[in-house]
Amino acid sequence: MKIETTVNEQKKELNVKNYTEPLLDVLRRHNYLGAKEGCRQGQCGACVVLVNGLPVNSCIYPAGRTNGKKITTIEGLGKPNNLDKIQQAYLETGAVQCGYCTPGMVLSTKALLDKNSMPTEDEIKLALDGNLCRCTGYVKIIDAVKLAAKRYKKTS
């Protein structure tokens, strides 16, 4: 089946094997490789993308349900030579080590800052509670979100 959706602000027709095929598989098949496969149980957050601005675990999100909705993947933020403010903040604070969790982290951060550009530390922790990182110990990630928040201008 085909679904009509908007990915990173571009209208797309995505081929979906069936309604409940995980969104992660569909995105990766269509070359959106930023969303990573981790646990495939909705536990690690490596596959987080935004659907209508909200972070979801795309490994357990039925792709058919995105028909008519807006999807944001990490490819929809900055480019390597023109990073988004959040990506830049992650880079500057050393919040990235192996980088596997980073796309999910960055997108969860974006969802938070789009709604609340001055989050408290508790609000940051709550927003990132579904994104696991096995390298950094989270301190620098929280620093990155704080730095991004300072630079962030609410756009939506």
Added chain:
Amino acid sequence: MSNNTVYLPKNLPEALKILNNSKEKILLLAGGTTILINPTENASYIELDGLNLDYIKSDKNNISVGAMTTIGQLSVWPQAAKYWNGLIRKCAITIASTPNRNMITAGGNIVGLRPWSALAGVLLLLDGKIITAKGKNYPAKEFFSKLPKTILGKDIVTEIRIPLDSKDLTGGWKKFSLTDTDYPILSMGVLYKLKNKNTIENIKIAVTGLTVLPQRFIKTEKLLKNKQLTAHTIKLLIKSLQNEAVIGADIRVASEYKREILGAIFLELVARKQISLVAPR
């Protein structure tokens, strides 16, 4: 999952018709998290998204939450922090993680009864009601007396309804898990009203995670009524709570461990603050 047919009804009566007329194994697709993790072979699904069941309304007597409202929506609903001493919000943010809360629905959480189905405990605690597509109106006590799927049969939960409270309640919701990302060992909600600073006028206690079904602690609630919270009475009350608890097998921890945790959380939610008012230091 290629064997699974998904029906996309345009409205609730159509969904109900498909559910009741189908001879195949048919499941309801609410948040979808459980179904995508553990797909059922040779089953069909009825998609409930798009049936206008995601809403939160309030009037002077109740709040009504559509069954497809996500736990995430519930956690950021401004009134959730206003009523019942913020209990609904306190509970909602303990359910799963932020990305999953944006997928798990109120209806799915109370019908599926998983270890993270804390909303079922809230409904039991607040004497909520469960409304169905066939017009049934189940008090939470009845709905959670056995597995909700057994009670529902070929019916669909459309709404949960919670009566509004008086404003002077204290209490909270607490989840206990072995690690931050693990499923809860148990979750407890307590709401109470004090008189004369440290005497319980009335109290409600509910716990999820002890067995599949959520539990209310009616005997202990009665015992607590009009009791002054001293260190001595607290000890007796914890004993009562532990005796009243029905605890099922859990591969992660022993029943006795759960019983101890039950007492510790109760102490944290109710007693610690109050004891300090009366007990010598």
